[in-house]
Amino acid sequence: MTTAAPAAVALGARLDRLPISTFHRRLVLALAGMILFEWVETYSFAFVAPALRAHWGLSLTDIAAVAGVASFGAFAGGILGGRLADRAGRRRTMLAFVTVYCAATLLCVLAQNPWQLMAARFAAHFGTQGMAVVAIVVLTEFVPAAHRGRLQTYKVVIGSLGIPVAGWAGYLLVPQGDWGWRAVFALGLFGGVFAWLVRRWVPESPRWLAARGQYARADEIVSAIERQCGTATEAGASTLPPPGTGHESTPVLSPPKLRDLLDGTHRRTFLVVSAMWTAGLLTYSAFQTWTPTLLAENGLELGDTLLMSAVLATAAPLGALLSAPLIDRWDRRVTQFVLGLLSATALLLFSLVRAPATVLVLGCLVNLLFQMIMPFLQVYSAEVFPTRIRALGSGTANALSRVANLAAPALIAALYTGLGYSAVFLALACLAVVGGVVAVTLGPRTTGLSLESATHPEHTPHD
DSSP states (O other): OOTTHHHHHHHHHHHHHOOOOHHHHHHHHHHHHHHHHHHHHHHHHHHHHHHHHHHHOOOHHHHHHHHHHHHHHHHHHHHHHHHHHHHHOHHHHHHHHHHHHHHHHHHHHHOOSHHHHHHHHHHHHHHHHHHHHHHHHHHHHHSOGGGHHHHHHHHHHHHHTHHHHHHHHHHHHGGGOHHHHHHHHHGGGGHHHHHHHHHHHOOOOHHHHHHTTOHHHHHHHHHHHHHHHTOOOTTGGGGSOOTTSSOSSSOOSOOOOGGGGGSTTTHHHHHHHHHHHHHHHHHHHHHHHHHHHHHHHTTOOHHHHHHHHHHHHHHHHHHHHHHHHHHTTSOHHHHHHHHHHHHHHHHHHHTTOOOHHHHHHHHHHHHHHHHHHHHHHHHHHHHSSOGGGHHHHHHHHHHHHHHHHHHHHHHHHHHHHHHOHHHHHHHHHHHHTHHHHHHHHHOOOOTTOOHHHHTOGGGOOOO
16 A cells, blocks of 8 residues: 555545435436436437338448448547546546537537448447446445445436436437437437536546645545535544645556556456446347347337337336446345346347247346346446546556447347347357356455445455
8 A cells, every 4th residue: 555545545434424414415416417418419320210211221231331430439439538537537527528519419410411420429439438447446435335335326227217217218219300319319409408417527536636645635536525415524624634644635656557457456347347348338238239139020010119128128227227226235246146136037028029028028138137136237337446546547447448339240140140039149148147157156245334345355255
């Protein structure tokens, strides 16, 4: 532990002692609102893809190319967003990426051909992913340890409303003509409203400031939050390093680098989290992106497909809400493993049915279970890295999952063409259990621990 660590630990302890207050509720609302419209933008393509095939005469391979390029944009945004957040600050990085995402979303609305849409989707996913990985870290670093999972879950609950918003917008608007799918894309622009709330309500992370040696500013922010929470601040000054030690305002840790994630201290954690993100996100995004198109390929009319997809998407927020009482109650790794097994079972059953009513019931169950897993994945990936590389580690692990998504659209298309409808969902069922298995067998325990304790290997049990 460096000479700066006692002050950083003390600041973290003050944040962990705070009661949940208006500050925390505003924090969740502002971040979740941005995530909501980020998810609208991200998942809108799944609901407009059947219409784009009709309007522009696109093949399944063309749809796969647009989805793959978007995944590459998310990969780049996740890595750069995490790197900049650890170097330049959480707040300014998040706002910069929101600006990129809003500008790119407007370009999606105005696209006149598949090539323009591909470029715009790349930039939009670059912005949304850079913003999203930092938002996860920001909430993790402000929320008390006892409530960290629950408030992260509430953020996911609100954010996941973007999926049914995109689904119902697709159902209501896409059949109206060429302007319909453009209107669905345009909904993502409303994320800028919540970016303005972030500017007003969300300060820079005190934990990041302390890691950079800016103890006085960090102490000032924590003291302001304590006043909002109605707690005493007499002990605040004791968290500052003694004057004249040379640590009052200068960084004490070197800037984060990608190679830090693969050194002896963090390699195992980084590989575990990367595997969890890759398996979880690949399963979920493949199901969301391809289900409307595959249902249409199997005989459903466009209107029926869009209606069914909208109903399936409506289950997403309920699933996230159901995870709230579970996420801080038991070891997150074990709960995620159980949810993975249930998801795999639902996917196996989904692969065997064709009747619309049964597809609806099982599809809703799959979406519900996926959204129960998402809060666990988000909070866990941010808990296991130290502050200095938290955004870089969480963001890069998330971004690596997008590499798999680069090939996933083409693989899903090939799997469907070669082996059929059921084979796609059988493959997704196998992937659904991977994240939980890796977490239980190799991941450190974090539930209920302070961030400072959870990120020190000697204090964090793996079993």
